[in-house]
Amino acid sequence: MPATIIDVAKLSGYSKATVSRAYASPDCVKPETREKIYAAAKALNYAPNAIARAMVTKQTENIAFIIHEKQYPVVLNPFYSPILEAVLQECNRHGYSAFISTDHDVRLPNGELYIKKHMDGVILAGQTDYQSILSFRKHNIPMVLLNNRMELDDLLCVTADNYNGAVQAMEHLYERGHRRIGLLAGAFSPEIYNARYNGYVSVLKKYDLPLDMRFVQDTEPTMEAAEQYISSILGMPDRPTAFFCTNDTIAIGAIKAALRAGLRVPQDLAIVGFDDSDNSRIIEPELTTVHIDKQQMGHLAAQKLFDMIDGNPIEEYWINTPTRLIIRSST
Numbered sequence: 001m002p003a004t005i006i007d008v009a010k011l012s013g014y015s016k017a018t019v020s021r022a023y024a025s026p027d028c029v030k031p032e033t034r035e036k037i038y039a040a041a042k043a044l045n046y047a048p049n050a051i052a053r054a055m056v057t058k059q060t061e062n063i064a065f066i067i068h069e070k071q072y073p074v075v076l077n078p079f080y081s082p083i084l085e086a087v088l089q090e091c092n093r094h095g096y097s098a099f100i101s102t103d104h105d106v107r108l109p110n111g112e113l114y115i116k117k118h119m120d121g122v123i124l125a126g127q128t129d130y131q132s133i134l135s136f137r138k139h140n141i142p143m144v145l146l147n148n149r150m151e152l153d154d155l156l157c158v159t160a161d162n163y164n165g166a167v168q169a170m171e172h173l174y175e176r177g178h179r180r181i182g183l184l185a186g187a188f189s190p191e192i193y194n195a196r197y198n199g200y201v202s203v204l205k206k207y208d209l210p211l212d213m214r215f216v217q218d219t220e221p222t223m224e225a226a227e228q229y230i231s232s233i234l235g236m237p238d239r240p241t242a243f244f245c246t247n248d249t250i251a252i253g254a255i256k257a258a259l260r261a262g263l264r265v266p267q268d269l270a271i272v273g274f275d276d277s278d279n280s281r282i283i284e285p286e287l288t289t290v291h292i293d294k295q296q297m298g299h300l301a302a303q304k305l306f307d308m309i310d311g312n313p314i315e316e317y318w319i320n321t322p323t324r325l326i327i328r329s330s331t
Contacts, residue, residue: 086298166199
């Protein structure tokens, strides 16, 4: 039979109420008393009841990691899986559990109610909408927006430096001698899309290069969509000699289309991606890409969420992590 709080009280020599308080409100119990109680609990292999503890502390020790349904399942997503791993590491360090869900699940009739009752905080990853954010705020649920940014007061956002990452990629292509550079832009959240597009355009303007809208293509961030578009323009005599792709999946699709058409990468068509996912090193030739420290983003998002849950002051509401260019064989 598992040990009970009464067993811990007997072994430690303190009352049941003191033992309960040592777990529910440890700051109200003297350190030496807590040490004796915890030692007795460890000797008895006793674990306090999570439901009872939540009733006392008003915390469930659960957070939700909510991702856009197009990016699900997150464990197979080359961008979000290392982010999730970092979030889980922080949860483990703080004694929390993380529940993974999609934005679609939350919009179900009982989804919002479940989050309100069972989660101490929420990480919203990727695309979302104002209504979802306002709904969590209505219930006073601490929240971090990850890999996205919205202009709302006191909304903590953790993003990568998408603009400067795009500038680095374009400067690299220019230095390699490319003057006709196309853009394959994935349908991401507006903040990410605009930052990477603006970085692309700024380098064209800097060097007085043409912005040819025939070769600026919005697409679903999939290999299939990229392959289809690249295949359709390869026969044009004035096609670009290089493409900046706003994620690695699109870039890999572009490489596949070029190779299947008998072109050489990078001699006939150079390709740059964005994200530095594991897939960028699997494709041959290996992909030049903009590195995002995805684990850093995950750690920061979780750490800031726990700060909010604990009532710690937040000094910065927009954390923009740096990016850097990784040069490989595709350029």
